[in-house]
Amino acid sequence: MNRSACLIFNPVAGQGEPEQELAKIKEILSPEIDLDIQFTTPEIDADQLAQAAVERGVKIIIASGGDGTLSAAAAAVVGKDVSFGIISRGTANAFATALEIPDSIESACETILQGATRSVDAAFCNGFPMVLLTGIGFEAETVERADRESKNRLGIMAYVLAGLQELGNLETFDVEIETEDKIIKTRAAAVTVANAAPPTSILAQGPAGIVVDDGLLDLTILAPASKTAAIASAFHLFQTASAGNATERDDIGYLRAKQFKITTNPPQKFVVDGEVLGNTPLEINCIPSGLQIFVPLVEEEELVEKLEGLPNLVVEMK
Incomplete structure (x- = not known):
């Protein structure tokens, strides 16, 4: 059974072609995630769409847009039992860079599909997320x-x-x-x-x-x-x-x-x-630990050691 998620999409973010970018997101995610796609408008911001999704009981919210869109959507998710996916399409993409999330659409989608999450801090400034x-x-x-x-x-x-x-x-x-x-x-x-x-x-x-x-x-x-x-x-x-x-x-x-x-x-x-x-x-x-963010899987590094040549070396195996 596929997972389901609400995708909040800002159609005026960044410098790309939004229709093509949305098609690419759907192509990658739809085989494994049932997407409920919601568009931001001048009248309806990402935080309103995300809050409505939380109230519907959605457990995965994915935001796609610039840093403002991502931050606004995150507001409704702070402190909630909801996993938050990021697909950056903005000018600076500082959000993704700071959290070590890929800023290409393909890699960001793959990160969400892998399903690994990390707890990160959030904050409120005068009530704004x-x-x-x-x-x-x-x-x-x-x-x-x-x-x-x-x-x-x-x-x-x-x-x-x-x-x-x-x-x-x-x-x-x-x-x-x-x-x-x-x-x-x-x-x-x-x-x-x-x-x-x-x-x-x-x-x-x-x-x-x-x-x-x-x-x-x-x-x-x-x-x-x-x-x-x-x-x-x-x-x-x-x-x-x-x-x-x-x-x-x-x-x-x-x-x-x-x-x-x-x-x-x-x-x-x-x-x-x-x-x-x-x-x-x-x-x-x-x-x-206010947010649960989808992050790339990190391969465990192979333990490397070099002891030979140390003076009076004694190694006891346990």
């Missing part, structure tokens, strides 16, 4: 500048160009950050709180090595003294993230906590998983 990150200040302004037309035309480069343009408007703000055990006050140009983030999300990479199932959120503060320092800080974050090392610059700070309350003066826009959703203040809370 957050799987990846929340950006305050510079990142939010950059995302807003990269409109749909430029993303369709330029792809990921739309974000790069928007970031370079936004540097001309770089402004700092006072920020107060409250955790379970401390209150931090400083001045910053960007504050990023990450649950999961690919290395390309450089403003989230202060601590590097973000862990998606540790029950903690990672906060990075970028506080450059000038536009030149901002460029240098961003480049440093790129280098350290690529090497898997924590940052060492004085104008970058980071910490980990289960929750954050953040206020700014003046109020700043914030972006959650690629969507600008409001202005500060905000509160972010981690939901440990």
